[in-house]
Amino acid sequence: MGRRSLPKIKGSLELSRYFIPLLDEYAEQGPYEAETAELFGAEGVRAQGYDAYAGMSFEALSERLFGRVAPTELEIGSGKGLFIAAATKRSPERNFIGVELAYRYALTSASRLAKQNTPNGVMFSADAARVLRDIIPLNSLVGAHIYFPDPWWKKAHRKRRIVRPDVIQMIEERLVVGGKLHFWTDVEEYFKSGVETIKLSSNLAGPFDIPERKAEGDLDYLTHFERRTRLNEAPVYRSYFVKRIG
Numbered sequence: 457m458g459r460r461s462l463p464k465i466k467g468s469l470e471l472s473r474y475f476i477p478l479l480d481e482y483a484e485q486g487p488y489e490a491e492t493a494e495l496f497g498a499e500g501v502r503a504q505g506y507d508a509y510a511g512m513s514f515e516a517l518s519e520r521l522f523g524r525v526a527p528t529e530l531e532i533g534s535g536k537g538l539f540i541a542a543a544t545k546r547s548p549e550r551n552f553i554g555v556e557l558a559y560r561y562a563l564t565s566a567s568r569l570a571k572q573n574t575p576n577g578v579m580f581s582a583d584a585a586r587v588l589r590d591i592i593p594l595n596s597l598v599g600a601h602i603y604f605p606d607p608w609w610k611k612a613h614r615k616r617r618i619v620r621p622d623v624i625q626m627i628e629e630r631l632v633v634g635g636k637l638h639f640w641t642d643v644e645e646y647f648k649s650g651v652e653t654i655k656l657s658s659n660l661a662g663p664f665d666i667p668e669r670k671a672e673g674d675l676d677y678l679t680h681f682e683r684r685t686r687l688n689e690a691p692v693y694r695s696y697f698v699k700r701i702g
């Protein structure tokens with residue numbers, strides 16, 4: 457995604473409770489840390505290691521992130537944050553954790569949450585595979601969302617795709633029974649191989665179809681990529697899976 461279109465973030469926002477940058481060798485840190493410190497003061501946004509949140513119980517993690525325990529959903533690769541911003545508003549009784557690898561996008565998503573004052577959402581700037589492995593407790597999520605994940609077109613890079621067996625297994629283990637995994641993409645080949653990967657590497661029920669919703673305004677799209685794809689009149693492939701008992 458091009459960075460030019462990212463909105464300017466206001467320094468007056470109180471961001472520290474919405475934005476949690478975690479140190480990762482792949483995450484984009486560096487220049488943005490200085491910018492963030494300038495805007496919000498270094499104290500509130502200093503990057504931490506994954507172990508600052510690792511191995512906590514669901515209750516302890518929920519209290520730490522949100523100050524309350526509530527049904528929790530995870531979004532992997534939030535991009536500019538349209539989904540998590542709308543979801544936190546629509547479902548104030550739920551907690552939402554967004555994970556976005558690109559620091560500047562995570563910051564943009566967090567600033568949306570701060571602007572609309574929805575403290576039931578937080579953004580980790582981090583690698584979702586590590587957040588799943590180290591931070592998200594087993595049997596803790598009522599929903600997991602993967603929308604328009606990077607397709608990594610080159611064959612040699614396919615193993616970097618987020619819909620891959622180890623990540624799917626971690627998601628299944630972290631969903632509660634009846635919890636849903638949502639997977640949408642505009643790449644037909646990724647959709648077919650992704651659905652196959654989910655079926656082969658988990659015991660999740662599905663895929664179940666999701667009908668397209670009529671869109672009248674910008675907020676009727678689930679994510680920025682869904683909006684872009686549909687305005688280009690290209691197809692969107694949607695599915696969800698459900699965790700079974702046992």
Ligand SMILES: C[S@@+](CC[C@H](N)C(=O)[O-])C[C@H]1O[C@@H](n2cnc3c(N)ncnc32)[C@H](O)[C@@H]1O
Pocket residue numbers: 457532533534535536555556557558561582583584585602603604605606618679680681682
């Ligand atoms: C194509 S964009 C889609 C963004 C958004 N979901 C949408 O539909 O508009 C994919 C996003 O996933 C992020 N991403 C890629 N790998 C990731 C990972 N391992 N953990 C977290 N985010 C990741 C990228 O930085 C990028 O912002």
